[in-house]
Amino acid sequence: MSIWNLxxxxxxxxxxxxxxxxxxxxxAVAAASISISPETKGKLVDEKGKPIEGAYLxxxxxxxRFNFVDRISYWRPGAIIRTDATGSYRMPRLxxxxxxxxxxxSPWIALVYMPRLHHAFGPLxxxxxxxxxxxxxxxxxxxxxxxxxxxxxxxxxxxxxxxxSIISELRYGRTHKRxxxxxxxxxxxxxxxxxxxxxxxxxxxxxxxxxxxxFSSYFNTLSSEEQERRLKNIKIALEREPxxxxxxxxxxxxxLEALKxxxxxxxxxxx
Numbered sequence: 001m002s003i004w005n006l007x008x009x010x011x012x013x014x015x016x017x018x019x020x021x022x023x024x025x026x027x028a029v030a031a032a033s034i035s036i037s038p039e040t041k042g043k044l045v046d047e048k049g050k051p052i053e054g055a056y057l058x059x060x061x062x063x064x065r066f067n068f069v070d071r072i073s074y075w076r077p078g079a080i081i082r083t084d085a086t087g088s089y090r091m092p093r094l095x096x097x098x099x100x101x102x103x104x105x106s107p108w109i110a111l112v113y114m115p116r117l118h119h120a121f122g123p124l125x126x127x128x129x130x131x132x133x134x135x136x137x138x139x140x141x142x143x144x145x146x147x148x149x150x151x152x153x154x155x156x157x158x159x160x161x162x163x164x165s166i167i168s169e170l171r172y173g174r175t176h177k178r179x180x181x182x183x184x185x186x187x188x189x190x191x192x193x194x195x196x197x198x199x200x201x202x203x204x205x206x207x208x209x210x211x212x213x214x215f216s217s218y219f220n221t222l223s224s225e226e227q228e229r230r231l232k233n234i235k236i237a238l239e240r241e242p243x244x245x246x247x248x249x250x251x252x253x254x255x256l257e258a259l260k261x262x263x264x265x266x267x268x269x270x271x
Contacts, residue, residue, distance in 0.1 A: 037061055040091040040107040042126040043143040044083055046117060051087030052146065056080055056113040056190065058122070058166055060179040061094050063105040076105055077181045080190075087143070110179075111166050113159075115193055117148045118200070120159035153205045153244050154213045157251075160197050164255065167191055171262065191259055198252055206245030210238055 060078030111122035
């Protein structure tokens with residue numbers, strides 16, 4: 001056997017090994033670039049344990065991209081789903097192709113809105129969110145418990161602000177790269193709920209005197225001078241608008257009129 005024949009056989013063998021390695025690496029990279037988002041499901045109940053039917057859950061899929069300095073978030077569009085008669089919900093799985101260095105996408109619940117409780121809360125991390133007086137997780141029943149804000153004008157008004165922020169993103173957000181694929185009918189439903197929230201609130205609390213809202217733990221970390229300054233500003237605000245109806249009229253009249261005048265925008269949810 002000549003040296004050229006021997007060299008040719010070895011070359012072909014090395015070539016086959018090299019091509020096989022390339023195929024294996026390619027398949028490994030492809031497999032690492034296809035992911036399925038984890039299943040996310042849960043149950044919502046009120047403080048009496050009654051299921052919250054018809055709650056809106058606004059979500060999108062969020063993940064993190066590799067970066068040498070810090071992680072960079074990326075996302076895919078989500079939607080709005082509603083709880084069933086048992087208060088249960090389930091986020092659909094998402095198949096997605098990504099860079100091998102990107103993390104898997106997971107559903108991120110940006111807001112939960114419960115018309116019956118006049119309560120809008122977000123973001124919600126199932127099984128972990130716990131804010132006494134607002135939302136708690138019941139480990140026994142594996143359900144998220146939400147408070148009813150019908151008798152709490154301060155929290156009710158805050159919930160209206162949270163609901164309005166989602167509606168504003170749906171209506172006035174960027175034309176491209178929207179986070180939610182939402183039919184115009186659902187967007188209009190949420191807008192109508194906001195109108196109803198305002199009217200219900202005014203019927204019940206328009207003539208109710210305002211009181212200082214609860215102070216956060218951050219307030220206790222401030223210096224005595226800063227605490228005194230903030231308390232003084234709160235007192236001035238209460239003297240200027242002593243009734244809830246006065247405050248709500250100033251805060252909401254312009255925004256609600258704008259929502260009535262401007263029709264919903266057709267969305268392009270391409271990422």
